[in-house]
Amino acid sequence: MNAKPPRTLKTVTGAGGTSETYDLAIDPARSTLDTAIRVAGLAEAARIDALFTADLLSFGAQGAIGSQEPLVFVSALSQVTSRIGLIATVSTTFHHPYNLARLFGTLDHVSNGRAAWNLVTSSVGEENFGPGDLPSPEERYARAAESLEVVNALWDSWEPGALTAGPDGRATLHRDRVRPIDHAGRYFTVAGPLNIPPLPQRRPVQIQAGQSEAGRALGARYAEIVFTSLPTLDIATDFTRKIRAEAERFGRPGGLPLIFSSFHATYGSTEAEARRLVRDKRESIDFERGRAQVADMLGGGVDLSELPLDAKLPESLLPDVTTVNRRRGRVDIFAGYARQGYTLRELVIAAQDTGHWAVAGTPEQLADAVEERFRAGVLDVISLSGLADPRQHDFVVNGLLNELRKRKVVADDYTGSTLRENLGLELPPRAGAGDRSDG
Missing domain, CATH: 3.20.20.30 (Luciferase-like domain)
Known part of the structure; x- marks a missing residue:
């Protein structure tokens, strides 16, 4: 073997x-x-x-x-x-x-x-x-x-042997080895x-x-x-x-x-170059657009327009994941970040990789x-x-x-x-x- x-x-x-x-x-x-x-x-x-x-x-x-x-x-x-x-x-x-x-x-x-x-x-x-x-x-x-x-x-x-090569080289179908599934x-x-x-x-x-x-x-x-x-x-x-x-x-x-x-x-x-590239990416982030990205990561029903960027998200803004109809796994990740104490600014940065x-x-x-x-x-x-x-x-x-x-x-x-x-x-x-x- x-x-x-x-x-x-x-x-x-x-x-x-x-x-x-x-x-x-x-x-x-x-x-x-x-x-x-x-x-x-x-x-x-x-x-x-x-x-x-x-x-x-x-x-x-x-x-x-x-x-x-x-x-x-x-x-x-x-x-x-x-x-x-x-x-x-x-x-x-x-x-x-x-x-x-x-x-x-x-x-x-x-x-x-x-x-x-x-x-x-x-x-x-x-x-x-x-x-x-x-x-x-x-x-x-x-x-x-x-x-x-x-x-x-x-x-x-199609079960094994349902289609075989015949003596003339052409395919031969064995119908008894092809079965319906009858799914209801x-x-x-x-x-x-x-x-x-x-x-x-x-x-x-x-x-x-x-x-x-x-x-x-x-x-x-x-x-x-x-x-x-x-x-x-x-x-x-x-x-x-x-x-x-x-x-x-x-x-x-x-x-x-x-x-x-x-x-x-x-x-x-x-x-050092890798750190510089990360810094450059972060400096190019549109944080106002990022508010909408974070709201989307939290299920789309959260209003973050008035929350200061360096404030933490209050528990009252975090959705009950069982009420979210779209991408619950992503909501779990970003709600978890918020409960760990991430500020809105940190959540926007994290949202650039959409939880990956x-x-x-x-x-x-x-x-x-x-x-x-x-x-x-x-x-x-x-x-x-x-x-x-x-x-x-x-x-x-x-x-x-x-x-x-x-x-x-x-x-x-x-x-x-x-x-x-x-x-x-x-x-x-x-x-x-x-x-x-x-x-």
């Missing part, structure tokens, strides 16, 4: 597709794809494991004015890459699971097994998918759980089976974004990877302990789900911070940005990644042909099968 390879940190970078500003003299759709193709080539050359696309479903949502449709976007990138994984963010609140199964199944086919789904339940966009207000978090996550049940059953509706639930009725052939990965890799209590429960039960905002080691340790304990109660293997964090890095050739992990220093110092979390078992996948900028690319690839590879934290090369193989993820049991293995 082959020994299991040692655990290594997996790497992701943004594929583009969103923009806060457009040069109106050029075609924005062409420019964003051209940039993404360049970034994809740089990322694959650096042996980064996957490209990540976010999604926004409203004009002006969370500060951005442009957003490409993620599945179409990464499908285009699949044709100019061969090894790097392709992560598309898609909401279960505004999509039907039968379509999701077909869309991600097709992406897995056209990419030869490099597809991943970042599942979100959405905190914006209901005005474009009406009628009605945004459902409560509990309702959104209940729908998401049923969506996953349906999608996984559809992906598994609270939100969906889906007969199945899926009407596309078995997927290269059988199931695309499943990522779930969200760290509220309801989000953590969903991730613990289903996700192979959870994408979260974990700004400090203590928060990361607490979150990892809780979600893995919940996952174990669902009977899932130890070490699942993997923990995926965004890394907001400020690189300097020296420690932020570190400044030389590549070696940043590698220390990354290695600390990795060795502590609270970091399995990390998102690194800036490959399109020559200076940032040099710091990421020749600095941080090179240092992490010297320390054997990050692998030197891809280990397989599919994303699932490169991430070291085994296939979960087949949905509802039980009597036949994958062989």
